[in-house]
Amino acid sequence: MDKNQQYQSVFRHINQNGDGKISPPELQICIGKIGGDLSLEDAEMAAALMDSDGDGMLSMEDLVKVVESANEEEKFSDLKKAFKMYEEIEGSGCITPKSLRRMLSKLGESRTVDDCKVMIAKFDVNGDGVLSFDEFRVMMA
Numbered sequence: 001m002d003k004n005q006q007y008q009s010v011f012r013h014i015n016q017n018g019d020g021k022i023s024p025p026e027l028q029i030c031i032g033k034i035g036g037d038l039s040l041e042d043a044e045m046a047a048a049l050m051d052s053d054g055d056g057m058l059s060m061e062d063l064v065k066v067v068e069s070a071n072e073e074e075k076f077s078d079l080k081k082a083f084k085m086y087e088e089i090e091g092s093g094c095i096t097p098k099s100l101r102r103m104l105s106k107l108g109e110s111r112t113v114d115d116c117k118v119m120i121a122k123f124d125v126n127g128d129g130v131l132s133f134d135e136f137r138v139m140m141a
Helices: 002-012 025-033 040-050 058-089 097-106 114-120 133-140
Strands: none
Touching: 002 025, 002 058, 025 040, 040 058, 058 097, 058 133, 097 114
């Protein structure tokens, strides 16, 4: 099942009355089924925030946009955590060849500082010899 089919399946499951839109009460029921607690007022507010056509209900496209946005935020957060693992070693706000070598060593991969300089150079856009978070993010894409 591809991603689009998965979205359609989830949408159909939430859209209990089959009208092609997720209403605030349907959203409230869905959140309740996964263990959350959402008042009808909060469900109405959430639907209004996510709704693209102003009818107060969510279309399939609205649902996909919300899920994709959440996935991007999660990926960004995960990258930040990974970057901090390297960054905290040096405390410099960037990944240095030494900090990269130490982290790779912890992961069981033995590299020299020169090897790490070469690895960093491939993604070091500004040529300062270290990786900023933005350069790290490009590398991980």
